[in-house]
Amino acid sequence: MSLLTVKGLTTEFHTRRGVVTAVDDVDLTVNRGELVGLVGESGSGKTVLAESVVGLVEEPGVVTADSIVFDGQRLDQLTESEMRTLRGGKIAMVFQDPMTSLNPTISTGEQIAEAVRLHNDTGESISLPAELKRKIFGAAKDTESWRRAIELLEEVGIPEPSVRVTEYPHEFSGGMRQRVMISMALAGEPDLLIADEPTTALDVTVQAQILEDLKSLSQEFDTAILMITHDLAVVAETCDRVNVMYAGNIIERAPADELFANPQHPYTQGLLASTPRANKRRKLDPIPGNVPDLTNISYACHFAPRCPESTAECYDVEPEFRSMGPDHVAACLQRDPEVSDRE
């Protein structure tokens, strides 16, 4: 059953140099409890897409969509304050760099407790004076939100949570900070967790651990995860389904196993060939060229200038999704659609 259905989402940034179309008419679906990957190089628009869904895009960004439906609710029609109750509640986010994503001047416990108060009925005031009082005099320790903060820290595997809850972010290691971020995201018992490169800034040894934790938490809380990453290895380890994004478009979508076994889009093929772990051959072939400047792109398939198979047609005709098998679509003119009863 689908939890999040995005249709025709476009995000543009109006800059002095022109309009940057960071996300270009994209559809995206996440089912309940499912782990979905959103893969792409930096600059592909994957983060912007996720932030557009939850209304985090700021000036000069403009988000338009045919519809964004989350749990039966039209997100694109909510006001900012309605959106706020969802953000950090039913839709939570974890960011890339836990070093800078936690506030250095607020104790970790209070940062988690704040999220608890905002999204649960703890009976504690969340007015500005009440929050400022907590900030200046420290959080009250005999409250529901504080107890919950300790529980959440325990939940994500932080040892001695009742001691560490009073500590500040700088007293935690990188992996521990990311756990704090995750515990904060769990405060509202989210149905959807958007994890934006959650392991990129961490030590390799910690990375696998955090991914494992995310997976088991997803099971435990029946939380769907949208895993945003540039790293196919992360996807291989965690995701059920994968969306591959390039220059503002999703260009291929398939179950994870299928995508690794049978990539169809030339870009996905290139990406796999340049990824060490997913690659079975000895030699790594990075895709030549760079992600294009997204200001006023004039060619139909955004991958055309870098594509080894491009023809003149690719510059004129926008590729639509073609079915490549069960649940597998790719947007490439040079692929013959497979006859399939799905999609």
Place this chain on the structure above:
Amino acid sequence: MKAYIAKRIAYGIFVMWLVATVVFFGLRAIPGDPVRTMLGPEATDDAVQSLRAELGLDQPMHVQYIDWMTDLAMFEFGRSITKGGPVSSLLADAAPMTLSIGLIGLVFGMSIAIPAGILSATRKYEVEDYAATFISFMGLSMPAFFIGILLAVVFGVWIDLLPIFGYVSITEGFFPWLESLLLPGIAVGLPYGAIVMRMMRSSLLEVMNEPYMKTARAKGVNGRVRLYKHAAQNALIPVVTIAGIQTALLLAGSVTVEIVFGIQGLGQLLVDSILDKDYPVTQGVILVVAGILVFTNIVVDLLYTVLDPRIRYGGEQT
């Protein structure tokens, strides 16, 4: 923490000693003879000699230096050559005036600068921002004494609202005191506030772009709580640095402004003593000013520990 404060105070005393030494030798390197200045060109050599002996100025330099240091150790600044009387009582009369002006300037500057900086940052490129920026550039481009003259002309002469001359001690009441010092206080507070406000604005804008502010948004925290709970304290850390450094500006401003307003503070005392070659007084004034700056620095450092949990003096520093 206690160890740290003790260390800071010891360091402060060292700085004071350094200042005292430099001032002592520096002043004596300036050509001219205080005793001759004092007695006038017609004085006989005998008269000059005897006065010199009386003041201890006939002693070799190192003896004078040791005398001066032993006096200092007992908080004695010697006697004024031209005005008679102990330097310490001259300082005790003058310092409160200058400090009062500086204090009013500090309070005035801060209470304008912080809200204006916040307003300017949160309404970036809007009317409020441009207005605040314009005023702060005015404040920055005019020296304090000039603002003092303008204020005196407008509020003292044209509108005749506030006194523009003299000083009323706080012992005669808070409001008369405040009234006598309001214009000079504003005059030094404006340039100070202008700098602090610019810093507050840029610091807050920078903090607003920090990833943890996005975390707060993603958490569902509303705009005002984000600003005052999540951003303000972080933004204040660099502001405190600037505000501390600029205390020197505040003092320099008071010294010139008090002359505009005919207040016999440290500035007047300093200028007079230099013109008269009144060594002990000059030394005393400079030491008092240096002492104030050293003290401010200690206060600023302690403020850091309050504002930034990453800084813990005395233990390991991260």
